[in-house]
Amino acid sequence: MKIKMLAGKTIEINVDLVKERAKCNFNIREVTHILDGGEKNTIQRKKIEDISLNDGQSRDVIPEEYLSPKERYENAVKKSCIYARIIKTELMNMTGLETLGFNSPVFRRIADAYFKEVTPLLAHFGMFVPTIMGQCTPEQLAHWLPRALNFEIVGTYVQTELGHGTFIRGLETTATYDPQTEEFVLHSPTLSSYKWWAGGLGKTVNYCVVVAQLYTKGVCHGVHTFIVQIRDEETHMPLPGIRVGDIGPKMGYNTGDNGFLVFNHHRIPRENMMMKNAQVLKDGTYVKVARHEKLTYGTMVYVRVMLVNEMAFNLAKAVTIAVRYSAVRRQSQPKPNQPEPQVLDYLTQQHKLFICIATAHALQFTSDWLYKTFTSVLADIRDDKIDTLPELHALSSCLKAICTSDCAAFIEICRFACGGHGYMASSNLSMIYSYVSATRTYEGDYTVLLLQTARFLVKAWEQVEKRRPVTSTISYLSHAFDKLKKPWDGSNEGIIRAFQRVAAGKISACINCIRYHQKSGKDFEDAWQLTTIQLVAAAEAHCRAVIYDTYYNETIRLTASSSPNVKSVMEQLCTLYLLYWSLERTGDLLRFTSLSEKDIFDLQQRYEKMLAVIRPNAVGLVDAFDIRDEILNSTLGAYDGRVYERLMEEALKSPLNAEPVNSSFHKHLKPFMQGKL
Ligand SMILES: CCCCCCCC/C=C\CCCCCCCCCC(=O)SCCNC(=O)CCNC(=O)[C@H](O)C(C)(C)COP(=O)(O)OP(=O)(O)OC[C@H]1O[C@@H](n2cnc3c(N)ncnc32)[C@H](O)[C@@H]1OP(=O)(O)O
Numbered sequence: 001m002k003i004k005m006l007a008g009k010t011i012e013i014n015v016d017l018v019k020e021r022a023k024c025n026f027n028i029r030e031v032t033h034i035l036d037g038g039e040k041n042t043i044q045r046k047k048i049e050d051i052s053l054n055d056g057q058s059r060d061v062i063p064e065e066y067l068s069p070k071e072r073y074e075n076a077v078k079k080s081c082i083y084a085r086i087i088k089t090e091l092m093n094m095t096g097l098e099t100l101g102f103n104s105p106v107f108r109r110i111a112d113a114y115f116k117e118v119t120p121l122l123a124h125f126g127m128f129v130p131t132i133m134g135q136c137t138p139e140q141l142a143h144w145l146p147r148a149l150n151f152e153i154v155g156t157y158v159q160t161e162l163g164h165g166t167f168i169r170g171l172e173t174t175a176t177y178d179p180q181t182e183e184f185v186l187h188s189p190t191l192s193s194y195k196w197w198a199g200g201l202g203k204t205v206n207y208c209v210v211v212a213q214l215y216t217k218g219v220c221h222g223v224h225t226f227i228v229q230i231r232d233e234e235t236h237m238p239l240p241g242i243r244v245g246d247i248g249p250k251m252g253y254n255t256g257d258n259g260f261l262v263f264n265h266h267r268i269p270r271e272n273m274m275m276k277n278a279q280v281l282k283d284g285t286y287v288k289v290a291r292h293e294k295l296t297y298g299t300m301v302y303v304r305v306m307l308v309n310e311m312a313f314n315l316a317k318a319v320t321i322a323v324r325y326s327a328v329r330r331q332s333q334p335k336p337n338q339p340e341p342q343v344l345d346y347l348t349q350q351h352k353l354f355i356c357i358a359t360a361h362a363l364q365f366t367s368d369w370l371y372k373t374f375t376s377v378l379a380d381i382r383d384d385k386i387d388t389l390p391e392l393h394a395l396s397s398c399l400k401a402i403c404t405s406d407c408a409a410f411i412e413i414c415r416f417a418c419g420g421h422g423y424m425a426s427s428n429l430s431m432i433y434s435y436v437s438a439t440r441t442y443e444g445d446y447t448v449l450l451l452q453t454a455r456f457l458v459k460a461w462e463q464v465e466k467r468r469p470v471t472s473t474i475s476y477l478s479h480a481f482d483k484l485k486k487p488w489d490g491s492n493e494g495i496i497r498a499f500q501r502v503a504a505g506k507i508s509a510c511i512n513c514i515r516y517h518q519k520s521g522k523d524f525e526d527a528w529q530l531t532t533i534q535l536v537a538a539a540e541a542h543c544r545a546v547i548y549d550t551y552y553n554e555t556i557r558l559t560a561s562s563s564p565n566v567k568s569v570m571e572q573l574c575t576l577y578l579l580y581w582s583l584e585r586t587g588d589l590l591r592f593t594s595l596s597e598k599d600i601f602d603l604q605q606r607y608e609k610m611l612a613v614i615r616p617n618a619v620g621l622v623d624a625f626d627i628r629d630e631i632l633n634s635t636l637g638a639y640d641g642r643v644y645e646r647l648m649e650e651a652l653k654s655p656l657n658a659e660p661v662n663s664s665f666h667k668h669l670k671p672f673m674q675g676k677l
């Protein structure tokens with residue numbers, strides 16, 4: 001251990017980590033600023049982190065794992081109130097809602113210092129408030145938004161039912177308009193119509209956005225959103241006509257009290273229908289306002305966009321833990337009479353981890369770019385232009401699917417990289433994994449969302465065939481009709497073009513397959529179903545081509561005025577990313593480009609050399625994510641590298657260690673061992 005001064009405090013730092021930090025050849029702060037979107041953002045983030053975390057209110061004395069499910073939930077509610085009060089009273093005033101945003105990634109980062117799993121208010125922040133913002137008329141907004149932002153009411157987003165999650169048009173909950181009383185009657189007609197899953201619904205919220213089939217004048221107009229009070233504001237008792245509760249233990253999210261909700265002819269005022277996109281007049285007349293019927297699905301698009309950022313952050317956490325641990329951990333003796341190397345020196349360990357650092361950068365830049373696309377489409381919609389919506393839907397769908405899926409896979413690799421200690425709850429890797437693995441399913445299942453993107457791609461292909469112009473993210477399709485395969489070009493631009501060719505080739509193969517089935521007598525729907533395995537693969541290939549292109553171009557743009565070493569380490573990571581995926585997808589490249597066996601050999605050599613180039617900067621690169629220890633919450637990943645000390649300290653907190661002999665010995669084990677049981 002070496003004594004160091006950090007932020008005015010004296011701390012002991014593991015010697016290997018000290019050496020690693022001395023090896024780093026670039027300015028860590030500069031990379032942090034790039035990842036934060038500018039120095040100003042870093043300064044603001046750090047100030048917010050100091051305000052929220054320095055008084056220690058976020059810390060639990062007893063690790064959450066030792067509490068009962070009920071105690072864990074109650075503890076999460078207690079901390080949610082501290083956390084929400086800080087956001088409401090100290091942070092919102094400080095920064096202004098318009099500059100920071102209620103769902104700023106900064107607030108999100110801090111939440112991890114408070115909650116090992118999730119806050120029961122996650123859906124209030126992440127879904128209830130955004131739905132109010134997106135689906136209300138100005139009058140409704142004026143009524144509901146201040147109440148929700150001030151936490152006078154807390155809410156969630158109640159869409160999924162026992163019988164249907166994916167197929168929203170198949171939802172069964174009904175909202176029938178009664179012109180006599182000017183109310184909607186909400187009802188759950190079947191067991192499969194019971195609402196299921198909404199976060200915070202079980203015990204926490206008193207209001208919710210409910211998605212239900214709207215009936216007026218005897219006609220069903222499809223699914224619409226309603227603001228529904230479900231609990232008394234004073235007593236918190238469920239209102240008459242409401243049955244509500246917790247759905248029970250899950251693989252993760254256990255402090256999130258996901259709930260069920262059953263309506264028995266529950267009445268709400270007409271004004272509680274969210275009327276920005278469609279209205280029901282007092283006499284029951286239905287009026288469509290929006291030009292695109294899927295605008296009702298706006299909250300889902302918003303959350304899919306936010307989830308890409310969420311993935312970048314979660315992977316950054318996991319790889320920070322794994323790289324710091326790998327620098328501290330020494331194992332085996334590849335050469336006789338030599339000291340045991342740090343496991344980070346093994347090429348295979350670098351192969352596991354450096355791609356995770358690069359992916360965290362790729363997802364961060366892609367997420368920033370996607371968010372900009374999202375806000376520009378929102379502006380178009382405000383101006384009554386809806387033609388950019390399908391591309392946003394296609395992009396947000398595939399990026400949500402691929403980023404959540406890649407992130408979960410890479411977090412699991414980070415755990416493998418930490419050997420046995422990675423399996424300890426105190427490493428925090430299992431918690432990060434269980435949180436992230438759910439994101440592949442919620443807010444649109446992986447396969448289902450890729451098939452949505454595939455619909456867009458098939459239509460785009462038909463446009464290209466007719467020589468009509470297409471939007472920027474699919475403009476590469478117009479080169480798909482070039483007859484000659486270009487010679488393999490292993491430069492970054494060449495690799496990106498090659499993967500665009502792969503995507504175009506896969507889409508073309510899908511079109512051929514659909515047409516083949518149609519020619520043999522199948523209707524379009526059946527031909528589509530028979531092609532879905534290939535359609536999912538085509539959408540994945542398209543999505544990856546978008547990520548490669550965005551990551552590469554954003555790296556160049558964001559480092560244009562950086563110092564030479566920062567520019568070079570960021571470019572090295574981007575190149576590593578492209579080489580990694582080229583090697584992962586040699587089958588595709590062999591099928592759709594002129595890649596040869598010799599080119600594959602060269603790619604492998606370049607990839608391995610790049611690992612060696614990145615190696616001295618590995619710890620510096622994860623330090624640049626600048627994730628505070630309170631947020632990482634990990635025995636293996638803390639800045640000081642006191643891994644074994646922390647593991648031991650945490651072990652001693654186990655209630656089993658509070659007494660030398662557990663009572664079960666005398667009650668069960670001893671009688672059994674002595675043959676008396
Ligand atoms: C800790 C506190 C910190 C504070 C801050 C935190 C904030 C951070 C923010 C976020 C992080 C996490 C947030 C919260 C946690 C969330 C927990 C999970 C919540 C949920 O899961 S809610 C439920 C979500 N459910 C789904 O996603 C269901 C998926 N299904 C669908 O989306 C659709 O049903 C479908 C797309 C699969 C099919 O719909 P359908 O109506 O049948 O439509 P089709 O006939 O298939 O298509 C018709 C046509 O419409 C196009 N289309 C479909 N959807 C859209 C859309 N959304 N927008 C635009 N267009 C759309 C479709 O492509 C077709 O087009 P075409 O005809 O081909 O041209």
Ligand SMILES: Cc1cc2nc3c(=O)[nH]c(=O)nc-3n(C[C@H](O)[C@H](O)[C@H](O)COP(=O)(O)OP(=O)(O)OC[C@H]3O[C@@H](n4cnc5c(N)ncnc54)[C@H](O)[C@@H]3O)c2cc1C
Pocket residue numbers: 123156157158159160163164165166167196197198199253258438441442443444445446447448451
């Ligand atoms: C932790 C968590 C939190 C959640 N929070 C909320 C919430 O706050 N509010 C809310 O309303 N919901 C919430 N959900 C529900 C979530 O949105 C749904 O579970 C999700 O959309 C998937 O739908 P499903 O469960 O109906 O899966 P299903 O659609 O039944 O999927 C089962 C399988 O069928 C496949 N499949 C389905 N349709 C097709 C198709 N057309 N083509 C090919 N394959 C298909 C899927 O790929 C999957 O493999 C939450 C879920 C989880 C896990």
